[in-house]
Amino acid sequence: MDTRDRFMKLLPWISTPVMLALSLGVWTFLVRVVGVSEFILPAPRAVAESLGALLIDPEIWGHVRITLTEVLAGFAIALLLGVVGGAVLGRLPWLEVAVRPALVAAQVIPKVALIPLFVIWFGFGITSKVVVACILAFFPILLNVLLGVRSVDRGYRDVMRGLGASRWATFRDLELPSTLPHVFAGMEVAIVFSVIGAIVGEYLGGNEGLGYLVVVSLNALDSSKLFAVILLLATMGSVLFFAINGVKRFVIPWHESVTGRDIG
């Protein structure tokens, strides 16, 4: 059992490099042997060279900073609004019932379709992208917090109630720690969404940021640069996700999503 557990823990560290090497192999095979055109699929080496060139270009960091700012600002605002909104709706069932139709409507609207509107309202600058990132990130946080506030274990509530715990103590020792895993679950989805929001926002308007760089590369038919920028974006998304994940591991080390499998 013990060796099996250890094996399961090690497995991703082995399987991931293997899968990476495999995809690189298939990629090279497609370019070299099958002869897919350079334009459709540039060779790994060409992409690496583009990426190298991109990274030593001082201009790139400006774009990275812009996109990062949009993502983080949008995410931060969404986190604040989502946690407050979720907590309020969770506490006031009548309010939740009242706003539920609006919430559902807002959820099913493809929010990316609204981006041109935001560009009209907030201009081609950074603001419209922050708004998009924020709106995309807001809903997963709101809904998770709402669920979290609602799903505080009744048995745990009995414990606090039986002890005559004050409102504040009940929040501090029960409701907050019980809701935190839901907040983090929402945050993990939200950070990915806000990256998407910022990039799509940049696609549609403006002249800065990594999304803008994607569009420029496309217009120049420079597919190896396009690949390189996409790689950068992927890296940024992963770094942000794992940052949230790291904070989660630090804040709720006791939770199942951190400890992995249930024991016993």
Added chain:
Amino acid sequence: MESQRLLDSQEQASAADPRDARVEARNDDSAGAAARPELELLAVDKTFQTRQGSTEALSDINLSVDRGEFISLLGRSGCGKTTLLRILAGLIAPTEGEVRVGDRSLWHGANRDSEALSKFGLVFQDPNLFPWFSIEDNIALPLKLRGVAKKARRARAEELCDLLGLSGFERSYPRELSGGMRQRAAIARALSYDPRILLMDEPFGALDAMTRDKMNLELQSISITTGATVVFVTHSITEAVFLADRVVLLSPRPGRIRSVVPVTFERPRALESESDSSFQEVVRTLRHELDEEGV
């Protein structure tokens, strides 16, 4: 009667309260000073409002529990014994009637008397340990709520871990413990502030028979050493008889007290005594009563 022989001096002095005549009917042979009962239910009714209308869960419950007494509440599932315990604990308010703790009323309107409340230690069927706290922090939670300093809390938690065989697990999270150990931690939490009254709702219901026997022995020794009053809900006749000074039998729909059976074997009781004929006699009586009420 065989069990009559076993009536001993440990028999608690019963309160000569006319309202408890029904409860005390089988217990009226002990004389002595009429000390104030530790815990009293006076004409308690509980009606739940459901979508189908109202359901009467408890009807006309009168019960008085003396200081240091061990009461088992026995009955089939759905007979309202958990509801009764929750009313005793102040988790829900009775629809009619009064709950008294010592000389205080538990409810003042919609508020609970905090002094009365502070005498209770609660143990539920589920351990209900908070997964975000270590065992130590779980056990010391009631002390934290009372503003006891961290160092003193830790010392007390350690002491209780020793008492309940949890030493070495102070820093573990609840999920790392077995079911029996978790329930022991829950009991430790209830004991942390030396409550005068322990209210336990089928605390060992989810444990296997062997662990359960062991926990029953431990509970007995806890109740003897702490001198706490215990109200213990169970649907196991053997468990009820083994632990109790009096077994209160509830019958369902609506929940009423059907009878109160005194159990007067000397303490501490050994597990082997469960096979004694006098013990079996009490069990038989109770089983007979339970069978009589039908399904």
